[in-house]
Amino acid sequence: MSYRYRNLLSYALNCIQRYRTRTIVILVCLTISSGLFASVIILKDGLVREGQLSLKYAPDITVQGVISGRPSYVETRITERIQTIWGVERIVERIWGYGNIGNTLIVIIGVQLENPVTDLDSTYPLESGSFLSAQQSNAVVIGKAVAELLGAKVGDHLSIVSESNQVHQYSVLGVFNSESAIINADTILMSNDDARSFFNIPAGKATDLLVYTEEVNPALYELQVNFVAREISELPNVRVVTKDIIANAQETTYGARSGFFSIVWYLVLISVAVVAFNQTVVVGHESKFEIGLLKALGFSTSDIILIRLVEATVLGLIAGSLGIISGIFNIVVLNAPILRDVMLGWATLYPSFRAPFSIRLQSVLLTYTITVVPVIFTTVVPSWLNATVDPDIAMRGARA
């Protein structure tokens, strides 16, 4: 780099120190704005990642029962009909629902222990104890966060209250630690038979049917799943949900909730822009005088724009970095107060659920962009306007 550009760069950095009040005001406002934005986007990334993890072992198609348009148990006899559809590989009956332990609402999932369709060791990796076995009834394996919440460990007994207010006793065989925070936070596994007994679901019915399609070329996957889903939806009293529909619903839900916060953020950003512009005007006389003087001393308009550009970019990058750090702090340490309740929506079901943390490069770049661009605009534009007038006029105007 030539000495000339080194000098201009050094002068720009020096300006950040010299205009201390303006620097502090802009940094504080932008950090609040970008911190809010980063919190929303990091939490959204975390929730989307959670959604992706929960879909990792999900079936291609879930078939639910419907009576009079309301959800109901699904008749298991339709499995025979579904099995005949081209492309269907396997169908699993699933029993699941909610139970209470004290005031805590938990999700109880029945597991098919014989010839399980998914790799249980990788879906629910054990942290302690052992997994369920077909020979042992009235036993459960619980999520790590559930165990922490209840203070339960392997060998303990849990009393779970069903919807019919019956108390069922289970011994804790093991504690699993899944990749997904959501699963860890609220899931208790038991055998399908125990689950059927707990929920009092009669034989010939299930909560839903999990349909797995044959493995095909990835390019044909969507075509095949849509075909099977369409065929199943022709059956009476069923509702069909594909993996894609669940993924889209998650994206839409979190997108809408983060959209709500984006509006809040947008309002904050406007305030910041006003503050930044105001600061430029407040220090405008000083800045105008400086620009006039620099031009008188031989600086060109492009030199001045370069100085202000560097100054604004550095300010924006510092504020963006502080915003990202405060966003991470908000999610990881503070567990996203306020944001968490609004973004999760169903948070009351998960009293111990911690806000999931995930950050994508795209989100980091977006945060820097929304921080740097406004400060560049509100700093460079007034400077450029001042730099295009005669130096004498700029200096006289500043004194006026």
Place this chain on the structure above:
Amino acid sequence: MIQTENLTKIYNKGKPNQVQAIVDANITARDGEITVFTGPSGCGKTTLMSMIGLLLSPTMGRVLIDGNNVSDYSEQWKAVFRRENMGYIFQHINLLPNLNAVDNVLMPLLCHNVNVEEHRGPALELLRDLGLGDRSHFKVENLSGGEQQRVSVARALITEPKIIIADEPLTFVDEASAKTIMDHLFKLRDEGKTVLISTHVSNLARLADQTVSIQNGKIF
């Protein structure tokens, strides 16, 4: 050599508050001479100096420096010309607050392709010559008016310009500072530089090689 041809500046032209600051100024300032512009306050001295120094665009007329019509230069080239040829001592001193004396002196070098740190020594020497050796690292707001004006003189000279434009350089200074500044301006004249000074102090005009009298924007 600097020449002006029918140099005119009208502020707020065509508006009710129109002011003819300078009308048809034709002057010649030779190299190696001190040209002094005299006249009462508000007569147009600063406007004329600013137009000659390419700090203000004339409404009409032109400025020729060594035969080149610099009034027609683009803004970019005017900046380059000022950078390489002009040194200014402003009536209002115009130092940057929050910077110390020596950093203010080094300011014009920032837009040159030079290692500024290598010029810190000469800048300190200039300040010493102007009697500010012990004040070089003081913030300029902590200096007296006379001291600030001497810093401004040092800033004008750090790039060794061919033309020095000094607008009321003795306004805020005490007698001792005035003598120091004048001694420097005479030295520059002896080095062959073109020195333009505006003043309302008549005894300063007596020291000039050429005096131009201005009244109500007109040259006499």
